[in-house]
Amino acid sequence: MNRNFWIIALISFINALSFTILIPVLYQYGRQFQLNDFQTSLLFAIYAISQFFATPIIGKLSDCFGRKPLLILSLAGTVVANLMAGTAASAAVLFFARFLDGITGGNASVAQAVISDVTTPETRAKAFGINGAAFGMGFILGPAISLLAQKAALNTPLGKSFGASFLVSGAIAAIALFLTIFFLPETLKTKAEKAQNIFDLGLEKLVTGLLMPKIGILLIINFLTGLTFNIFTFAFQPYFLKVLNQNSDGLALMFLLFGVLAVIMQTAGISQMTKHLQLAQILFLGLLIRSLSFVLMPIWKDIYYFIAVCVLFSLLNSVVQPMISALLSLNARPEEQGTVLGINASYLSISNGFGPVIAGLLVNQEHPESYGYPLYLAGICTFLVLGLAFVKRKDYAVKVVR
Template sequence: MKGDKNLWILVFICVINSMGFGIIVPLLYDYGKKFGLTGQTIGILTASFSVAQFFATLLLGALSDKWGRKPLLAISLAGTCLSFLMFALAQNLVMLFAARVLDGITGGNISVAQAMVSDRSTPEDRAKKFGILSSAFGFGFVLGPALGGLLSKLGMQVPFFFAAGIALVGALCTFFFLKETKPGVEQGTTSEETSTGNNGGKATGSQQSKTNHQKHKFSFASLVTSLKIPVVGTAVFVGFLLTMAQFIMIIGFQTFSVDELKIKPTQIGLLYAGFGITGILMQLAVPFITRVISSKAVILLLSTAVCLGAMLFTGFTNALIPFAACLFIYGLFNGLRNPMLNAIIADRSDDNTQGEILGVNQSYASVGQALGPVAAGLMTAVSIHAVFFLSAFFILMGFLLTFRLKAKEKQTT
């Protein structure tokens, strides 16, 4: 781990990438008001990013299996840089939507980063490395909003230009410092150059390349076929349910904090940061947890059970202290979700299709990110407390499926 320079370079890239996203999210509504953005259209603007990301993650993951992780990651970061520049220079609402769609398309770099970690990991340390990567994303999300608030004092466009700048830094770091991790794809070489050159029944480099491209021909049918893969399909669907539950909770958190608790924006920001920090702390504890409990499915089962209890109690709270306590407990144990699910999926994916499978997983997460806020918005018509119960319902569904995941894990083992 200490000698894995590629991992730490990737961590740095993930921090600045997620920090750029975190910088602009709290400012979207205020910035867009001058272009006619309303309380209703902000939801559509947010969903446009997730919908675009849904299609992009699957495609970029599959392409990274063919062409290598490094070029796809560099291109996607460059696209993110361009999207932030478009946002800063926007003159109308259409340009804002175009910028968010472009950012969603290039936001598929998450699955590529996960594939790079998986390429150089063993089943024993995979969960640990995914925990470090998740912590990097989480740290950027916690730091970004605070930094965006400070930069906005210099002008509303300044945070977007800054986000574009750090995305460019990420692209340059990928190009100059990150090493390719995809097996069979080496920097500065091609399949023809690495072939043995003899005719003793072996395929030539060009034949191998052609076969590889045919094998990884992209198809959206993989969204369905991946769900049929033992263990992997169940893990992907569990991830979708738990992601949807989290984004329902986020809408409930915002509305409950403002309408019920009536706390100030500064306090809301501290609560949000605390939620993110608790998740990071748990992700850093993944190495210790996996030493104590060897089964990743059991860890996921226990953490989901705690999240379910915390979310149910949140629905009954009416005061700040118990609300914050439930939120922090949920954030703490929810931090185990992605490291465990990504490790389970990667452990049971073929080396040549890991990028595509992780892309499928992220695509379903993007669907959850888009549907969650919509469902929460509809539920607020019933009551704000009902939003938390809806989130608990999806956690319960994920919890029950985790039993199936545990049973399948034993069968395949």
């Protein structure tokens, strides 16, 4: 791995840290504004839906104008949006801040395009694994920093507010912005042809991308895996808090556990697995363990049992997204890396929008046992996605020569 890869990996880590600081508090912050469960699910959804439309535009523009300027734009949007959210005086301002963060939030796909620019096909799966580990490292430190921010805010005008986590998130995103401006060189060697008119922004690729040989089926698999995972993600927090009767400190520690195990798997684990298994086989294994874990989680309402299942879940769940990203990158032409990975991020984003809404419709805060329903649904649907991925494997599987 060359110097530019490690620079973008560091930027990805800091960007992930900024993102993961918010994960343990977004649900609770919404409730602080007196939003009910369904309204809080819309807080998750508005970010994802706006990102769905913005990401392919950012991806295509990065193919035409370069990675660096678009990464700068995306990170600057995150800084401004999180500072707005952290000081929001009303739910309307909070919703607008989440929309702004989504509409400028193409930094993950642009970072993936940079990785595609600076790696070879033989090292790309490992590179995406390391990049995934950077996100996992964010899970390790992000929840802990979020918890510290909340504690520190008690002695400030913010008081007992989860908005402090947004302010810290914005400050950390500003560090990633600084590194991008001053240390990351442009990595795009061959720029795509510029659009003939200002309306040609790549949105048509959201549809035509599904028809691209080898790419389309991976986009569908990515959307479905994201949908089922985000049904789980929204239900996880209220289930942990209300059914298992735990507190926000324990929730932060759970995300810390997820991060530690994900980093172990995405650094040492993926490297070892790729020596013995093809990328599609690793994807199948990750989806199988994910589906089983979702179904097992709500069966027994005991915190120690729940933690044990979460350990199993965390180890193999963390290989799913790096494998999909690697397979997409290996099946795309060099000049289409930013576009394809941008479309992929868009479908993942829209799944982030639908998943919480589906979960929000299934739960009823007057009946805490209903918080287990989305977990069962996510498990069953993930198993069906595994079946689709296995049946269609010949359409996208890539045999990597070791």
